[in-house]
Amino acid sequence: MTCMALSACLTMAAQDFVFNHGPYLQNPGTDEMTVFFTTSKNAFSWVEVKGGEWTEPRRFAPCEDGLIEAYNTANTVRITGLQPNTEYAYRLVSKEMTKFQPYSITFGESITSDWETFRTLDPKAKEITFVMINDGHGESNKVRQLLAAFPLDEVDFVVYNGDMVSYHEEATAPYGCFLDVSTELFAKNKPFIYVRGNHETRGSLARSYKSLVGAPNNRFYNVIHVGNTALVLFDTGEDKPDTTPVYAGINDFDGYRSLQAQWFRTEAMKSKAFRKAKHKIALMHIPPLVTPGIPAGEEHGNVQLHDELSPLFNKAGIDLALSGHTHRYYSYDKGEQGCQFPVLINDHHSAMLVKITDDGIYTKIINDKGEVLHEKTY
Numbered sequence: 001m002t003c004m005a006l007s008a009c010l011t012m013a014a015q016d017f018v019f020n021h022g023p024y025l026q027n028p029g030t031d032e033m034t035v036f037f038t039t040s041k042n043a044f045s046w047v048e049v050k051g052g053e054w055t056e057p058r059r060f061a062p063c064e065d066g067l068i069e070a071y072n073t074a075n076t077v078r079i080t081g082l083q084p085n086t087e088y089a090y091r092l093v094s095k096e097m098t099k100f101q102p103y104s105i106t107f108g109e110s111i112t113s114d115w116e117t118f119r120t121l122d123p124k125a126k127e128i129t130f131v132m133i134n135d136g137h138g139e140s141n142k143v144r145q146l147l148a149a150f151p152l153d154e155v156d157f158v159v160y161n162g163d164m165v166s167y168h169e170e171a172t173a174p175y176g177c178f179l180d181v182s183t184e185l186f187a188k189n190k191p192f193i194y195v196r197g198n199h200e201t202r203g204s205l206a207r208s209y210k211s212l213v214g215a216p217n218n219r220f221y222n223v224i225h226v227g228n229t230a231l232v233l234f235d236t237g238e239d240k241p242d243t244t245p246v247y248a249g250i251n252d253f254d255g256y257r258s259l260q261a262q263w264f265r266t267e268a269m270k271s272k273a274f275r276k277a278k279h280k281i282a283l284m285h286i287p288p289l290v291t292p293g294i295p296a297g298e299e300h301g302n303v304q305l306h307d308e309l310s311p312l313f314n315k316a317g318i319d320l321a322l323s324g325h326t327h328r329y330y331s332y333d334k335g336e337q338g339c340q341f342p343v344l345i346n347d348h349h350s351a352m353l354v355k356i357t358d359d360g361i362y363t364k365i366i367n368d369k370g371e372v373l374h375e376k377t378y
Helices: 004-014 140-147 173-185 206-211 252-268 272-276 302-308 310-316
Strands: 021-026 033-051 056-059 072-079 089-103 102-114 117-120 126-134 157-161 194-197 220-224 230-236 279-284 320-323 331-334 343-345 350-357 360-367 372-377
Touching: 021 173, 021 194, 117 350, 126 140, 140 173, 140 350, 157 173, 157 279, 157 320, 173 194, 173 272, 194 230, 194 279, 220 272, 230 252, 252 302, 252 310, 279 350, 302 310
Parallel strands: 126 157, 157 194, 230 279, 279 320, 320 343
Antiparallel strands: 021 033, 033 056, 033 072, 033 089, 089 102, 089 117, 126 350, 220 230, 331 343, 350 360, 360 372
16 A cells, blocks of 8 residues: 555544534425435434424434435435424434444444524415525635625525536535535525526536435426415526537437426416416526627527527416526516516626515615615516
8 A cells, every 4th residue: 555545544544523514404395394414424314303293303314215324425314294384403413334234234433413493484474585696606705795795594595596616526516615605604594495507517427416405306497385486496407509519419408498398388387386376486597588798609598498488487477587697687677578577687796685575576686895786676
């Protein structure tokens, strides 16, 4: 064994057994929540939850085909059976696994986190508030600064509307880009909702991105109902044609966008919950229209989204579409480019506050200089 290899082995052996990332909350619902976290060494981990009718902690650990997840470092624990609009306390528990053989398993040190709290969604909520940022592109200091634009203790959740990383090549990079900052500032107690951008589709690990952020129904496009509001999440894919040489023939976003249009037309639009929603907001990284200054060829995604989704949005009564991607702020009124709904596009150096009440959808955008770029109620 070389000196370098020996040094690496000794360092690994001396590494403390800790929770090194998280916990951060995902997939909020009226009766569920998902907790993400990692340990520094392979372990058997679970989450304990108490609150509501549960006076004693209940244990939750992922189980598939009779096997409870174990000997892993990344954990995604779905907590179900919760009551609406109820506060719960939770903590992480992990037991290091020092040996895992067919007929002999040895556990090492056990660790337990502090208790944290979260609240399930209120199906009767008449007011919903969230902050949206996008296009962080791996700059954690920028993420921190933008999240400070509005008081996070006054919001229900945060929306990351795509491109929080520039590409996914290193397994731990997203933690440094935005996940650790999220945990520090709010995500232990309030969830964030993730909308995938075009940059998250790039890199050798892009196909494993779901292991880091919530993906209800194991997909990036969904409808999340919060009070009397329907948030429709679309995964807008890449901006250029699938035949672009740099994609090397391994993308099919044209088909994927058409699949989402079909899903929205045949399933989402027809659901009783969607039809009853007082407010309907589309969250999508690439906007469903063409903005000025797009380089030739890079408007491909915008055009398909406009052609296939905008007519459906018109029919469905979408009240507002929120996007990023352009790195410039744009505000399009209802009726522009055939869109019978307004489109609000946030730039990459601003944070947006959205407050939904019976009076409408209030929006305010503040940039990293503290300047108010936009303030309007739809």
